[in-house]
Amino acid sequence: MTSPSVRRVLASHALASAAMSLPWPLLMLLVWRSTHSDLWLGVTAAARMAPYVALSWWVPRLADRLSRDRLVRATLVLRCALLLGVTVATAMDAVVVAVLLATVTVAVATPAYPALAAGMPRLAGAGSTRATDLLVTIEVASFVVGPALGGLLLAAPGLVGPLAVASSLAAWGLYAGIRQPRPVPTGPVPWPREPEGGQVPARGGGTRLALALLVVVNLVVAATGVSLIHLAEAQWVDAPWGWNDATAYGVATGALGFGALGGPLLARGGGPLGARLRRGLLLVTAGLLAAGLAPGLTWAVGPLVLVGAAAVAVEAAATELLQRAVPDDRRAGVLGVADSAMVLAALVGALVAPAVSSWWGARALMLLLALGCLVVVPLARRALRATPRHRGGLVAGSASMVNTLAE
Structure with a gap:
């Protein structure tokens, strides 16, 4: 059974991750309607993933050098501000600005998941394995479920931006008061036992x-x-x-x-x-x-x-x-x-x-x-x-x- 703090962390990450992905189907549709260019449609789709490629080599190291809760809170605040900018830019038909702001939102969010994952053993204690599994599920699912929700909201596109901002604010509120301090040198995290039998590759x-x-x-x-x-x-x-x-x-x-x-x-x-x-x-x-x-x-x-x-x-x-x-x-x-x-x-x-x-x-x-x-x-x-x-x-x-x- 996970503790209240762990449940708040998981709920916060779920809301923040989904909110970050919500605007992308609308942005892609707006780019296609305004340009009818296969090139710009592809560039827009790739922009959502470019920050991961550019930053994943070194950004996770921040979670081992800084106070993890402060790092996560900083990303949440920046995401709220940037998604508000995306909402305003979309309403003003500034599609290029909206895409750029949405891309920066993804970039500033990249340290959050490594920080939460690295701090979970200390936060969850004996329930770390279950909490980690839930965190991984949320991280993987949000990458596809967020755009799926955004796609369904294309029937009412005016709701996309406000819902993304509201979800980010809710995520920030849930994470308030959580303490995940700077890591200290410890032993390795225990590895689960393997099942008997089966085949593995060379x-x-x-x-x-x-x-x-x-x-x-x-x-x-x-x-x-x-x-x-x-x-x-x-x-x-x-x-x-x-x-x-x-x-x-x-x-x-x-x-x-x-x-x-x-x-x-x-x-x-x-x-x-x-x-x-x-x-x-x-x-x-x-x-x-x-x-x-x-x-x-x-x-x-x-x-x-x-x-x-x-x-x-x-x-x-x-x-x-x-x-x-x-x-x-x-x-x-x-x-x-x-x-x-x-x-x-x-x-x-x-x-x-x-x-x-x-x-x-x-x-x-x-x-x-x-x-x-x-x-x-x-x-x-x-x-x-x-x-x-x-x-x-x-x-x-x-x-x-x-x-x-x-x-």
Whole structure:
């Protein structure tokens, strides 16, 4: 059972993270309507991820040098101010200013999650494992659920900015009074026990495979999300339900984003790690094919939910694979590389998708992405082979990543 302080920290991070992502579907739609430029649409989509690529190499170190609660509070205050600026700029049709302010919002928020994750063992005490798992779930889900909520709000775009600001203020209020002081030298965070049985990959091959899968999945999901604008405009506006382009794009974005919450449900199927990876990739492939060939939005919603859920399941299994393949004394560095590679892949997918969709059509892009996932399936089968696990390996890759940050 988590303590009241831990629950407040988790609720604060959930609200702040979702608020930061809310404006992006509206900003992308505004950029597309004002420019009809595939280049600027891709640049806007990539702007949301660029701060992670630029700052993830060094920003987490701030959480080991400064008072963590002050650092988090500073990011919350800055986010409130910047999101208020985004709201004003959007209302004044200053789209470029709004995109720039939203990008800076992402940049100033990058130290918050490492600070919260690193301070969780001291804050939560004996409940640190459960609290860390919840924090990781919130961090991963907010990246897709925030835009999903923002997409659904395109039916009432005037609410996007005020809701983002209000959520950020609520996050700041929840975090008030929390104390997470500057870290002190301590022993390593205990690693959870491994289950018996199962297969793990060979050391080098497993690391390369995990990185490859994380790159592929993040590129595919990002490219799919951007291509939904073209699909909504070209394929779904004239459907029997009478969707307009904004509503169709919002519903599709919501389906893809909220589908990510179903990732743990797919993981319940269990089985060897290689089988879970292959199953997830095949489900992503099937979902992309069904969404790309769907005659209307109504028929595409279910497959998009499947894509979101299966992609998260693949990412979780690939992270577990990475944790098992890398020895403990090198795990933090490899995880940093993996994190940067994932975001960079998503940035590239978002940047390239509009041009490919414009040249070949959005449906052709979806089929191409499905083919890319299908090609990777045999790679998982070839690279997985039984070897002794490294000591300190983990079952839950996401939890181990946070424990690594906390050391």
